[in-house]
Amino acid sequence: MQTLYPEIKPYARHELPVGDGHVLYVDESGSRDGLPVVFIHGGPGAGCDASSRRFFDPALYRIVTFDQRGCGRSTPHASLENNTTRHLIEDMQCIREHLGIDKWVLFGGSWGSTLALAYAQAHPERVQALILRGIFLCRPEEFHWFYQEGASRLFPDYWHDYLAPIPQEERSNLMRAYYSRLTGSDQIAQMHAAKAWSCWEGRTATLRPNSQVVERLSEPMRALSIARIECHYFVNSAFLEPNQLLRDMAKIAHLPGIIVHGRYDVICPLENAWALHQAWPNSELQIIRDAGHSVAEPGITDALVRATGEIASRLFGLSPADA
Template sequence: MQTLYPQIKPHARHDLAVDKTHTLYVDESGSPEGLPVVFIHGGPGAGCDAQSRRYFDPNLYRIVTFDQRGCGRSTPHASLENNTTWDLVADLERIRKHLGIDKWVLFGGSWGSTLALAYAQTHPERVHGLILRGIFLCRPQEIEWFYQCGASRLFPDYWQDYIAPIPQDERHDLLSAFHKRLVGNDQIAQMHAAKAWSMWEGRTATLRPNPLVVDRFSEPQRALSIARIECHYFTNNAFLEPNQLIRDMAKIAHLPGVIVHGRYDVICPLDNAWELHQAWPNSELQVIRDAGHAASETGITDALVRAADLMARRMLNLSPDEA
């Protein structure tokens, strides 16, 4: 099994103002002359951390990580103003230009896979290839499955904690009920709703229970940005047209891609990855038989590191010995 590369520190940091409201945290690590790759984090609202750059060989890759609008070290925290899928696509393009990168590899999981596909379909000429995990196509049926009815039947005990902040007479539309509290002025109700929302995600992210993942999702600042921004996006169907990402796959059908997906992914069921693979002739689908949704699960980590290594060798025309 491949494990993550050792911890490295960024060699450059950028505070990039993308409009009058938002300033993004961006950093670079690895080789300045390496193959550019951008790590696109999930959520939306989760942010990057020191683990994000460890999927890539720092001798081969110029590694870019950034926190999307409203989360992580970007400011203002948990802001919903000017925060849509297309704002984030434009931000990626601003980052690319700011760093003087011609083309890069896109590496994204969960919501990061959604945003990577949206960016690639908008700017296919700027993409070498894609490595995607835990495919999320952001369609109403996927949001319904996890936040209203479906996954609830697999985790009825966790589900009760998720819906606890919502009165019985509002539970027929949980997305709207959570949204009302997450954007409201009652800060106690807001944080109660945010922790319930985020912990539901953390508890169901792994096949085997992982307290470290749950603790990460329940950290108050992270929980607030995840819950507010996710609920904002999902209430608006992620600002996508119906089935847009599958509909527009012809725009990037020529690009190489690797899809890594846990067979027992409850947050983003496997049929999402299967459907994407069917619409993408130049992709490879790797179904990890003993994993759920989280990138930290052993089989998924192994597959992602191997995929990144292989992508670099191919793009840089290296032999296995050179890599």
């Protein structure tokens, strides 16, 4: 079983203005001359941390991590202004150009897989390969399953707490009800809603209970950005056209990809990954039999670390012995 690479520190950090008042936090680590890879975090709203750069052999990869608009160390925090999928795609282009990268590998999980696919379809000439985990295609049925009815039947106890901030008369459209609180002026109601939204996600993210995952997602500042930005995107269908990501797979059919998905993923059911794989003949689907959604699942971590090694080998014949 592969584990994460040892902790490393960035060799460069950037605060990159991208317009509309947004400034992105970006860092680089690993080898300055290595294979460029960008870590695209989930949520939207979660941000990166020190573990984000540890999926890649630092002797082989030039590792770029960044916090998307409103997330993590990017500013302004939890901002919804000028924050759409199109903006995030343009931000990635700004980062790539600022760092002088011609092409890069995209590595993304959950919402990170969504943004990776959207970016690749918009700029296929800038992508070498994709490594995706916990596929999220942002179709209406996926939002309904997790935020209205479906996953609720598997976790009725956790669902009870998710429902708590919303009065009975507003529960026919829970995302809209949450959105009104998360964007309202009552800060107490806002934080109560943010914690309930984020705890629901954290509690259902792993096959076995993992208090560290729940605690990370429910930390107040992170919970606020996750809940506000996720809800903002989801009530707007992630600012994507209906079935856009599957519809446009022909644009990136030539690109190699590895898809890693937990069989018992409740947040993003396995059918999402299966549908993507069927539309992408050049992809390899790895179903992790004893895992849920979280990147912290041992089987998921193992598969992703192996995938980064496989992609480096497949693209350039690189291996640790060559470094």
